[in-house]
Amino acid sequence: MTYQGLIQRYGHFLDLPAHTKTISLLEGNTPLIPMPRLSAELDCELFIKFEGLNPTGSFKDRGMTSAISEAVGRGAQTVICASTGNTAASAAAYAARAGVRAIVLIPEGKVAAGKLAGAIAYGAEVIQIQGSFDDALALVVEITQKTPIALVNSINPFRIEGQKTAAFEICDELGSAPDWLCLPVGNAGNITSYWAGFKQYQKGLPQLLGVQAAGAAPLVLGQAVEKPETIATAIRIGRPARGEQALAAAQESNGKISAVSDEQILAAQKILAEEGVWVEPASAAGLAGLLAESAVGKFEARGRRVVVVCTGHGMKDPAIIADSFAAPRIIPASYAALLGLIGA
Ligand code: F0G
Numbered sequence: 255m256t257y258q259g260l261i262q263r264y265g266h267f268l269d270l271p272a273h274t275k276t277i278s279l280l281e282g283n284t285p286l287i288p289m290p291r292l293s294a295e296l297d298c299e300l301f302i303k304f305e306g307l308n309p310t311g312s313f314k315d316r317g318m319t320s321a322i323s324e325a326v327g328r329g330a331q332t333v334i335c336a337s338t339g340n341t342a343a344s345a346a347a348y349a350a351r352a353g354v355r356a357i358v359l360i361p362e363g364k365v366a367a368g369k370l371a372g373a374i375a376y377g378a379e380v381i382q383i384q385g386s387f388d389d390a391l392a393l394v395v396e397i398t399q400k401t402p403i404a405l406v407n408s409i410n411p412f413r414i415e416g417q418k419t420a421a422f423e424i425c426d427e428l429g430s431a432p433d434w435l436c437l438p439v440g441n442a443g444n445i446t447s448y449w450a451g452f453k454q455y456q457k458g459l460p461q462l463l464g465v466q467a468a469g470a471a472p473l474v475l476g477q478a479v480e481k482p483e484t485i486a487t488a489i490r491i492g493r494p495a496r497g498e499q500a501l502a503a504a505q506e507s508n509g510k511i512s513a514v515s516d517e518q519i520l521a522a523q524k525i526l527a528e529e530g531v532w533v534e535p536a537s538a539a540g541l542a543g544l545l546a547e548s549a550v551g552k553f554e555a556r557g558r559r560v561v562v563v564c565t566g567h568g569m570k571d572p573a574i575i576a577d578s579f580a581a582p583r584i585i586p587a588s589y590a591a592l593l594g595l596i597g598a
């Protein structure tokens with residue numbers, strides 16, 4: 255059967271109202287990539303769920319197909335979200351597809367180039383807020399309570415419905431849930447969705463390792479972070495809207511929420527790229543957390559099946575790489591110069 259997107263494939267598992275009008279970019283169906291070198295190193299069976307291969311380059315498309323389909327189906331003319339970038343690009347694309355207006359609020363100066371460009375390319379009205387993601391989220395919540403504009407952040411329950419499909423896909427591919435699922439946590443919609451998805455699908459339950467950046471780790475600190483800071487701008491969030499649910503999911507699964515430094519995140523990004531998978535910094539947090547837990551012996555890896563969710567593509571944030579590497583060397587366009595440089 256030709257692939258027709260997530261609502262078509264898993265709609266019978268999703269709690270979407272009858273008025274839902276499917277808007278799809280054939281999202282989902284992302285690969286579960288085996289990582290033989292990392293598996294050997296950690297003595298486990300490790301896979302990357304590469305969500306960067308969704309239509310707009312992040313996992314957000316899973317929840318956006320469902321949220322926009324519901325909103326448009328009930329007649330919404332305008333959708334709005336706060337975003338660290340990926341939600342903005344995804345909302346913009348699905349709104350464009352549906353022919354409705356998209357407004358996105360982003361924290362000033364803190365959104366990676368590939369995300370901002372995406373939101374603009376898809377035709378969203380992009381507004382920078384002199385404040386954090388948390389401030390932007392408070393604003394969009396208020397405006398959607400007072401006007402008919404539809405909210406498409408993951409507070410919207412239909413976002414969660416769509417994002418459950420990643421858990422379904424993993425179970426379908428592996429035949430059952432993995433032993434561990436490691437993923438970054440920002441506003442905490444995704445970990446909430448995975449846990450709901452695994453519970454509903456009844457193919458076993460993984461232990462969850464949710465990973466925050468140390469400078470934006472309210473769920474590890476047990477309190478809101480007023481000025482979150484991390485190189486992983488996607489998860490630069492101090493007051494996660496679904497924080498309670500994330501903590502409950504981690505606890506129920508006998509897993510945990512941990513924090514890693516920016517250095518650990520960048521190191522994990524490099525390790526993934528060395529095995530052929532380039533992800534944006536936030537997306538490497540899951541692996542960074544797994545490596546940190548393994549190093550202190552808390553994670554019993556041996557013989558386990560582990561899925562690390564890489565939420566967004568490396569191309570979203572080219573500056574992280576470009577800024578930290580020397581520009582490629584320049585030589586005259588001659589064979590002698592080439593041979594002289596690379597040796598033979
Ligand atoms: N990874 C990436 C690449 C993200 O963009 C986000 C969230 C997360 C992980 C965390 O997911 O919020 O469900 O816990 N990005 C949001 C955005 C906040 O606006 O794009 P979460």
